Amino acid sequence: MKKKKDIKVLLVDDEKAFVDTLAQRLSMRELIVDKVYDGEQALSYIQKMDPDVIVLDLKMPGLHGIEVLREIKKIKHEIQVIILTGHGTDKDEEEAKKLGGFDFLRKPADIDLLISKIKEAFMEKFERAMTAAAFAEEGYFEQAQKIMKKEE
């Protein structure tokens, strides 16, 4: 099993003071943390990098978090996304889950809760990758792809 230090997290939020402080706290807890301040930057980031988990705000200037989530899942479906918002509605929560969001937390959230969600999200991704790899090794490539895309 991977150590916490191997979990790569991307924080996406337009509240700079919040992101910077949260990033510092998560780094002190042995997570590898990067941060960007809007949805467009998040989408550019994932073209070049492969975070395991993205912690994503909803209401930001430019792209709304739900749109960002939709694009992330199109580009790299395997990335786990946790919504962390100060403005979420029940409709947003439902939409985020429908689009494959891992969880939906409201600000201000407890750091221990956030970390446990990040770890859960990472473990789910890791187990999915291991299962898919086992199927691929046996030659079941279509099945492996479906597992990675959470179709089965």
Place this chain on the structure above:
Amino acid sequence: MEQNHATTPQLQFIGKVLSAFSHEINNHLAITKESVGLIGDFIECGKTSRKDLREILGIIDSIQNQIKKTSFFFDRLNGFSHGMEAPLSSFSVHGCLEDLIVLLQRLAYQKQVRLEKDFAANMPLIENSPFRLQFLIYCLIDMHIKRIDKNSSITIKTSWSNNSVQISVIPKGNEIKTEEEGICNDELYHSIAQQLGGSIVRDTTNAATTFLLPGSEPSVRCGSR
């Protein structure tokens, strides 16, 4: 379900203001919570060098700043709520607009539009409905926000002449086509303006919309609160 069309846009307006307010406050609380947590982390990790203590002092400053900002927003919400208490009251036009602008900043920011003010000196207190006035100006701002491109601005300009208060909402930026419906329509703007005892004038040269409120005898003159 039956709807009361006379009140629905007003309730939508109050809803928009309250949700923008709660979003703002939640963000300040989240920053405060993480900042306090970070100080705790420093202590737990035994980080107490001179450099660490300087960083802790910086975090404490940031917490105080968040508290100041939160208190400022509560003051604006307090002003806004008092405006709804009585149908008529004597109030500062600038104070009333200031409350509204502060409470709408986040909505504008999300649309990447700046709200700016250009207030005249010596604006008198007026006797009218502050809530209705805020609702009207909100409707005008909302209409312009939906029609201008990002990185634009909207200026709320006031002037006072011949016993008449003028409040203009002036968009500056490229106009865009939008399917998005505003919270109220032309008919409603004019009706609210009439209820306030004034009228709406459109300036086709700069797309500004001006609310004219004649016959407002100054009881006290004041600046911007």
